[in-house]
Amino acid sequence: MKHASQKCLQIIGCGSVFKSIQVDIGRYCLDYGQINFVEFDDVSSIALNTASVLSDLSPEAADLFLAVDQNALNYARLELYGPAKLKGFKCTSMVHDSAALGVGTYIGENVWIGPNVRIFNRCNIAADTFIAACSTIGDDTHVGAHSWIGKNCLISDSVSIGTNCVICDLININAKIKIGRNTILAQPGLILNNVQSGTFHEFIYEKPGHMIGRNYSFSKRGVSK
Amino acid sequence: MKSALKPNHYFDHDIFEAEKSAIFEHLWIFACLRTTINEDQAFCTRTIGHYTVIIQNFSGVIRAFHNSCPHRMMPLHNQEFGQGRLICPYHGWVFDENGLVKTIPKHDELYQFCDAERNELRLKEFHVSIIGEFVFVNLSSHPIPIESQFSAKLCDELSSISRHFGDVAVHVNIPVQYNWKLNFENVLDYNHIPYVHPKSFLPLIKKEDKSAEGNTKNEHTRFPNPDKNLIAQSWNSTTAMTVAHWPWHDFVDAYGPRDTYHNFFLFPNVNFISVGGLIFLVQQFVPIAPDRTEVRFTLCAARENVKLPALPAILRGHLKSEVEVLFEDVEQIEALQRSLSEKSSTVNHGAYEHRLVSFALAYLDLMDEK
Ligand code: FES
Ligand SMILES: [Fe+2]
Numbered sequence: 001m002k003h004a005s006q007k008c009l010q011i012i013g014c015g016s017v018f019k020s021i022q023v024d025i026g027r028y029c030l031d032y033g034q035i036n037f038v039e040f041d042d043v044s045s046i047a048l049n050t051a052s053v054l055s056d057l058s059p060e061a062a063d064l065f066l067a068v069d070q071n072a073l074n075y076a077r078l079e080l081y082g083p084a085k086l087k088g089f090k091c092t093s094m095v096h097d098s099a100a101l102g103v104g105t106y107i108g109e110n111v112w113i114g115p116n117v118r119i120f121n122r123c124n125i126a127a128d129t130f131i132a133a134c135s136t137i138g139d140d141t142h143v144g145a146h147s148w149i150g151k152n153c154l155i156s157d158s159v160s161i162g163t164n165c166v167i168c169d170l171i172n173i174n175a176k177i178k179i180g181r182n183t184i185l186a187q188p189g190l191i192l193n194n195v196q197s198g199t200f201h202e203f204i205y206e207k208p209g210h211m212i213g214r215n216y217s218f219s220k221r222g223v224s225k
Numbered sequence: 226m227k228s229a230l231k232p233n234h235y236f237d238h239d240i241f242e243a244e245k246s247a248i249f250e251h252l253w254i255f256a257c258l259r260t261t262i263n264e265d266q267a268f269c270t271r272t273i274g275h276y277t278v279i280i281q282n283f284s285g286v287i288r289a290f291h292n293s294c295p296h297r298m299m300p301l302h303n304q305e306f307g308q309g310r311l312i313c314p315y316h317g318w319v320f321d322e323n324g325l326v327k328t329i330p331k332h333d334e335l336y337q338f339c340d341a342e343r344n345e346l347r348l349k350e351f352h353v354s355i356i357g358e359f360v361f362v363n364l365s366s367h368p369i370p371i372e373s374q375f376s377a378k379l380c381d382e383l384s385s386i387s388r389h390f391g392d393v394a395v396h397v398n399i400p401v402q403y404n405w406k407l408n409f410e411n412v413l414d415y416n417h418i419p420y421v422h423p424k425s426f427l428p429l430i431k432k433e434d435k436s437a438e439g440n441t442k443n444e445h446t447r448f449p450n451p452d453k454n455l456i457a458q459s460w461n462s463t464t465a466m467t468v469a470h471w472p473w474h475d476f477v478d479a480y481g482p483r484d485t486y487h488n489f490f491l492f493p494n495v496n497f498i499s500v501g502g503l504i505f506l507v508q509q510f511v512p513i514a515p516d517r518t519e520v521r522f523t524l525c526a527a528r529e530n531v532k533l534p535a536l537p538a539i540l541r542g543h544l545k546s547e548v549e550v551l552f553e554d555v556e557q558i559e560a561l562q563r564s565l566s567e568k569s570s571t572v573n574h575g576a577y578e579h580r581l582v583s584f585a586l587a588y589l590d591l592m593d594e595k
Contacts, residue, residue, distance in 0.1 A: 072535065072538035073541065075538045078534070078535070164538075182538075198537055200395070200541055200544075202545075204545060204548055204552075205397055205399070206400055207398050207399075207400070209395055209396065210306070210395070210396050210397070211393055211396075211537055212261045212393070212394050212396045213261045213393035213394050213525075214260075214263065214264070215393070216306075217262075217267065217307055217308065218262065218264045218266070218267035218306075218308035219308070222266060222309075
């Protein structure tokens with residue numbers, strides 16, 4: 001097993017996070033012998049090219065960081081992350097040196113913590129989740145895997161955010177709020193009530209769209225109110 | 226040809242009120258897809274005509290009730306789609322699957338109904354009819370046979386296509402500022418597509434087939450005569466369409482050939498379409514006021530053969546592009562509605578608009594009956 005500093009880091013992806021890391025790579029305190037960037041033209045080329053990009057690499061020689069924005073509820077990034085994990089790659093996390101993490105806060109792999117982010121104590125940021133610049137997360141908050149928190153958000157204490165969520169810029173979430181999985185909150189403002197899984201609160205809709213049907217509006221066991 | 230409808234059919238308050246009983250409480254009205262309430266106690270709530278309605282699944286049997294508690298008229302369910310027994314949130318009365326009150330907490334202490342009174346305490350029930358996955362309700366106590374509204378051929382095709390529906394959908398209600406009939410007329414009018422959707426929808430329709438009625442038309446086409454029979458107002462067609470291939474298409478049980486656009490018109494207020502038998506969209510134009518409508522979109526994909534983790538993203542992406550196409554129509558139709566007044570002249574229909582002429586005649590027939 002190679003020591004991390006002998007391994008190389010491949011940063012693969014496209015979009016705003018990829019570019020911001022590329023111009024600011026010196027601020028991420030990484031212990032790798034070499035760092036390479038592999039940029040896709042756009043998100044639609046990811047599915048077509050993932051296999052060939054990964055086949056040139058081995059988990060023994062390279063760790064990965066998969067940098068794709070929140071496109072398609074973060075499933076665009078998952079198109080890279082999923083196959084990479086199946087092939088046994090280790091994914092590193094990238095924490096900007098201006099960010100601050102509290103005591104007992106756990107960060108999963110392939111997590112990106114952008115500049116000036118502050119995460120308080122005992123939080124859990126699950127794998128493949130990105131938190132953009134200047135956002136703050138209070139104590140005891142859980143952010144599920146494959147999620148996205150935009151810039152200048154204020155997520156309070158004991159909040160729970162599900163997997164594959166997109167919390168856009170300038171959103172404040174009140175303490176103890178639960179945000180279900182596969183949810184998009186795109187309208188800046190304060191979230192005071194729990195949000196059901198599969199809620200699409202986007203600018204195009206005056207009233208939010210909702211996933212309905214099995215495991216959304218009903219389930220085998222019954223939906224607890 | 227002059228339309229049989231006058232401008233005030235699109236803004237008059239009394240006409241709008243009359244439509245509630247003559248059309249919406251008389252005909253079979255689409256309520257929801259069965260896939261969206263496909264488990265015990267799953268329900269959806271709707272407003273149809275003068276009524277708020279619960280459509281609920283009781284161990285696989287779908288029933289419809291007035292969403293109004295016989296105690297003090299509180300709605301039993303407030304969510305649009307959900308799951309839960311018939312329990313009134315106000316004072317906790319519980320109703321059974323026949324709509325009859327089952328439990329009244331503290332009955333003997335507080336209410337003291339005699340047996341005869343108690344037997345009257347039931348939710349008003351409405352008729353339900355299901356074609357494939359399409360659930361219709363009829364609010365009349367003596368409904369017309371559904372076969373007199375939808376032909377056997379149409380029902381067969383609705384059943385076959387809806388056998389392919391997946392078990393999750395995405396749903397959105399879009400408030401718009403125009404009369405509901407303008408939107409149904411708009412979807413019947415395929416000739417607006419090159420003008421209103423030159424970039425979004427037109428490029429997808431195959432060159433040789435620019436008409437929504439399926440057959441290539443030329444200058445000498447003879448169009449059928451208008452047909453004012455109720456049953457003639459609901460029909461379907463297919464059009465050749467370019468459907469871009471996405472990897473997920475290989476993992477679902479699609480309906481029919483890929484390069485086909487299916488278009489169903491369900492009188493009075495539903496347009497159901499399918500892109501390549503892969504994506505299915507029900508659009509319903511729900512009257513809110515003479516000049517206000519709620520366009521309800523329910524969109525699903527063909528049933529998965531293997532689980533597609535990205536399905537929510539797929540549905541959300543397709544919904545967004547369908548809504549963008551709708552907004553191109555909305556911009557025009559809202560302008561049309563704003564311009565209407567007592568002084569507006571009557572519409573002049575060309576031969577290709579025989580479906581709109583028929584629609585007007587069938588509509589007026591129903592309005593006269595009441
Ligand atoms: S209004 Fe329903 S129980 Fe009182
Ligand atoms: Fe249109």
